[in-house]
Amino acid sequence: MKALVKAESAPGLVLQDVPEPEVGINDVLVRVTATGICGTDLHIRAWDDWARGAVRTPLTVGHEFVGEVVEVGANVNDFAPGDRVSGEGHLVCGRCRNCMAGRRHLCAATETIGVTRDGAFAELISLPMTNLWRHADDVPDDVAAIFDPLGNAVHSALKFRVLGEDVLITGAGPIGQMAAAVVRHAGARHVVITDVNPDRLAQSVAMGVTRAVDVRNESLADVQRELGMAEGFDVALEMSGQPSAMHDIIANMSHGGSIALLGIPTEDFPIDWTTVVFNMLTLRGIYGREMYETWYAMTVMLQSGLDISPVITHRFSHRDFEEAFDTAADGRAGKVLLDWTDT
Ligand code: NAD
Ligand code: ZN
DSSP states (O other): OOOEEEEEESSSSSEEOOOOOOOOOOOOEEEEEEEEEOOHHHHHHOOOOHHHHHHSSEEEOOOOEEEEEEEETTOOOOOOOOEEEEOOSSSSSSHHHHHHHHOGOOTTTTTBBBBTBSSSSSSSSEGGGGGGOOOOTTHHHHHHHEEEEEEEEHHHHSSSOOOOOOOOOOOOHHHHHHHHHHHHHHHHOOOEEEEEEEHHHHHTTTTSSEEEEEETTTOOHHHHHHHOSSSSEEEEEESSSHHHHHHHHHHTEEEEEEEEEEOOOOSSSOOOOHHHHHHEEEEOOOOOOOOOOOHHOOOOHHHHOOOOOHHHHEEEHHHHGHHHHHHHSSSOEEEEEEOOOOO
16 A cells, blocks of 8 residues: 655655555554644654654654544454544553543553554554544544544643633644634633734634734733733643743733643743742643543534634645645645545
């Protein structure tokens, strides 16, 4: 079968023939129809420091996908050929304290498809049945393809109560934009998003934000005054990984406010801990999705009117992956999809 592979320890990816994956007795084989390109895939293609440390070649990359079940192992009785599914990309051990307590997103022995084992940018992927989510019929294919990053947005956005609250989101990338639509759907009063990229700020207006703020020219203190906010943001979602965004958040929170941290910083940086302490802020790291409460929440919010489709700005054949990756990397696009039905 065809797969997009990091073949050797050097920048780039190749579309090449690889053996079809094995299907164990507890596994499900999925024919991939569409995939989404994530920042992780861009890091692996660029072969930066993080990628060199995390990936062993050869590796089939990718983790955001939707597809159709084509074969099930002998122990599998609740999936059948024809089911439309996506995969939870985190494979947990099932035996540690957190797994045994049902807190699978906190497993310390997590493996990641497309990073530590073969991924989804391929005609076929085989996954344990415990890692599959069957889509409701009314979820569009394009949206189903990006349930993985939508899950990052939903996990962060629903970590703290947002009903009636003022929410600050730093970083208007695809995940920040989806999180904006989610907190809006969940009943936030003001949703303010920040970025330093005018294209992304313009895209986030379509996601229903109250204000899209270019932090190079505007201060959040002024925006708070303009909106008639008296006490600061109640909830913040850090979705840029940038030190200055974290600084903006801590300087603009209400006393007792809560901060969900999804963005992955590339270096250590100072934090104004005095304000964190005196203003009694809560900081919470977020990784992946809750299995499978986040997946349930995504589905029912989409069924009750959440629309994240504007975040998808480009679609390419998997054969044009170079152009697709360049588009995703140049910072102006939202979510970029690859079509795998034309193999
Ligand atoms: P992205 O890189 O597309 O978006 C980040 C955005 O932050 C960009 O639009 C960038 O212009 C903006 N930005 C840069 N400097 C800024 C500043 N000073 N203030 C505000 N915004 C600024 O990334 P994405 O795909 O939307 O993902 C968001 C973040 O979440 C990334 O850091 C990514 O690595 C991380 N991530 C974490 C997890 C997890 O499980 N924890 C999963 C997926 C992604
Ligand atoms: Zn575990």
